[in-house]
Amino acid sequence: MAKLFLRYEGTVLNEIxxxxxxxxxxxxxDNLIGIENLAVSSHHARILWRDDxxxxxxxxxLNGTYINNRRVNRSPLKDGDVILVxxxxxxxxxxxxRARPRVRMPAPPVLTGMDExxxxxxxxxxxxxxxxGMATAPIAAPExxxxxxxxxxxxxxxxxxxxxxxxxxxIIGGSKIADIRIKGWFVPDVLAIINRRGNKYFVSPQKxxxxxxxxxxxxxxxxxLKDGDVIHLKxxxxxxxxxx
Amino acid sequence: MALPMAIxxxxxxxxxxxxxxxxxxxxxxxxxxxxxxxxxxGMGGHEAGEEASQLAVQTVLDYFRNAGEDRRYPAPIMAxxxxxxxxxxxxxxxxxxxxxxxxxxxxxxxxxxxxxxIVCVLTEGDFYSTAHxxxxxxYRIRDxxxxxxTEDHSLVMEQVRRGLITREEAEHSQHQNIIVRAxxxxxxxxxxxxxxxxxxGDRLLLCSDGLTRHLSSATLLQIIDHAPTPDEACAxxxxxxxxxxxxxxxxxxxxxAGSRPWYRPGSSSPGGKPAWQSxx
Numbered sequence: 001m002a003k004l005f006l007r008y009e010g011t012v013l014n015e016i017x018x019x020x021x022x023x024x025x026x027x028x029x030d031n032l033i034g035i036e037n038l039a040v041s042s043h044h045a046r047i048l049w050r051d052d053x054x055x056x057x058x059x060x061x062l063n064g065t066y067i068n069n070r071r072v073n074r075s076p077l078k079d080g081d082v083i084l085v086x087x088x089x090x091x092x093x094x095x096x097x098r099a100r101p102r103v104r105m106p107a108p109p110v111l112t113g114m115d116e117x118x119x120x121x122x123x124x125x126x127x128x129x130x131x132x133g134m135a136t137a138p139i140a141a142p143e144x145x146x147x148x149x150x151x152x153x154x155x156x157x158x159x160x161x162x163x164x165x166x167x168x169x170x171i172i173g174g175s176k177i178a179d180i181r182i183k184g185w186f187v188p189d190v191l192a193i194i195n196r197r198g199n200k201y202f203v204s205p206q207k208x209x210x211x212x213x214x215x216x217x218x219x220x221x222x223x224x225l226k227d228g229d230v231i232h233l234k235x236x237x238x239x240x241x242x243x244x
Numbered sequence: 245m246a247l248p249m250a251i252x253x254x255x256x257x258x259x260x261x262x263x264x265x266x267x268x269x270x271x272x273x274x275x276x277x278x279x280x281x282x283x284x285x286g287m288g289g290h291e292a293g294e295e296a297s298q299l300a301v302q303t304v305l306d307y308f309r310n311a312g313e314d315r316r317y318p319a320p321i322m323a324x325x326x327x328x329x330x331x332x333x334x335x336x337x338x339x340x341x342x343x344x345x346x347x348x349x350x351x352x353x354x355x356x357x358x359x360x361x362i363v364c365v366l367t368e369g370d371f372y373s374t375a376h377x378x379x380x381x382x383y384r385i386r387d388x389x390x391x392x393x394t395e396d397h398s399l400v401m402e403q404v405r406r407g408l409i410t411r412e413e414a415e416h417s418q419h420q421n422i423i424v425r426a427x428x429x430x431x432x433x434x435x436x437x438x439x440x441x442x443x444x445g446d447r448l449l450l451c452s453d454g455l456t457r458h459l460s461s462a463t464l465l466q467i468i469d470h471a472p473t474p475d476e477a478c479a480x481x482x483x484x485x486x487x488x489x490x491x492x493x494x495x496x497x498x499x500x501a502g503s504r505p506w507y508r509p510g511s512s513s514p515g516g517k518p519a520w521q522s523x524x
Contacts, residue, residue: 009413009417009418010417010418010419039408087408087409117285117287117379117421117422117423118421118422118423119287119359119422119423119424119425119426119429120399120422120423120424145325148326166326167326167327167328168324168325168326168327168328168331168437168438168439169328169371169439169440169441171441190441190443193440193441195438195439195440196326197436197438206441206443208387220387220389221389221391222391
């Protein structure tokens with residue numbers, strides 16, 4: 001008989017035998033498998049017995065249902081599959097002969113070294129990663145690069161009024177090498193830098209005592225820029241925007 | 245873009261097998277003539293881990309040695325959006341290192357499969373680029389504060405990014421040893437590349453997880469802030485990680501940004517120590 005092991009943070013919370021044709025999973029107590037966690041929808045998913053095999057069906061849940069890192073709407077279950085619901089995992093165990101996969105799996109991409117460090121290969125089909133009971137999370141594909149961020153000068157004397165930050169590094173200061181060049185006397189060579197990482201931008205002040213502020217807060221370390229943030233730098237006021 | 249060239253970088257590295265393991269799968273190398281610094285943490289049984297990390301370090305060093313001191317980099321293999329020539333060269337070198345490790349590991353039986361993490365820093369003038377794959381890290385120490393410049397390519401960090409677990413939970417997760425990107429696991433790899441501006445007094449720490457597993461960032465800061473030279477910083481860091489258990493191989497490299505003496509405008513190394521070093 002097939003079983004599900006409900007796990008959270010590596011601890012098995014419950015062992016459920018799939019004795020019914022429909023087993024419901026969700027946050028509310030009327031589910032057969034209740035998971036009290038806000039990441040789980042009230043009626044999140046269900047497991048069905050159809051055509052001599054088990055299927056997992058997502059019930060339009062907010063955070064989705066994943067089998068071995070892959071988001072699914074409806075998918076058959078195989079022995080060892082790891083189902084992710086919110087932050088809980090359900091390991092599907094089916095000891096029947098018919099549950100054996102019909103196709104031979106290619107060699108796993110998991111490298112097990114002597115130091116036990118393992119690699120999950122993100123591009124390979126996720127079901128190859130089949131260490132039973134392992135809590136897994138879907139691995140994000142690199143997002144496509146969107147339009148560049150723009151800094152617009154609200155107050156201050158600079159060489160331009162608007163700067164499109166398409167490069168990975170933007171330097172703000174009085175130096176000749178600065179991308180955003182502040183005019184005037186006694187301007188430090190470099191006041192701050194802005195790093196672009198994918199579609200995110202981060203500002204880092206480069207002078208400790210320059211009193212750099214992001215909106216109303218003084219900042220020392222690096223801070224991510226959000227659409228509409230205002231950077232205050234020694235007599236300069238810049239607003240950050242992400243272009244549509 | 246003209247570079248002000250006010251800064252000279254001085255580096256030292258150290259690797260140690262630790263107190264538990266029988267072999268050292270970490271490797272590092274740097275060459276101040278070309279501004280390249282690399283740390284790799286290999287994985288794979290039957291000495292494949294050592295081979296992988298050494299191959300990766302050697303491939304990256306060779307790339308920059310071949311380009312020469314006037315830095316005539318080959319056409320970039322890896323296109324990085326908005327990146328400088330320097331960053332594209334670094335990404336290309338990482339790409340070649342991946343190819344080398346992937347090539348050496350494929351065609352072998354499963355127990356010869358190999359992989360490696362990589363962190364590297366390429367300095368030029370007052371600038372430097374960073375690139376990394378895996379869970380080895382780069383920290384910057386500036387104004388008595390420490391900041392991690394890299395984000396681990398680990399399962400737990402991926403879970404943090406997706407809001408599934410908190411950073412605190414990540415630090416205590418049993419899945420810390422699972423990384424989601426490595427050199428050698430596929431025929432191509434996407435390194436994270438970043439560009440930074442150095443200030444006089446900055447120190448960079450490149451290290452394998454054998455160091456950060458045992459030492460908190462506060463401890464790293466304290467050691468590096470008080471050590472007079474990169475050499476001494478590395479020696480103390482390794483000793484401290486060993487004292488704390490030394491469960492894994494320990495590797496660290498410290499790069500210090502100093503002011504370039506006015507009378508040595510072209511020289512890259514102000515001291516009398518070797519301008520390049522590697523662990524093999």
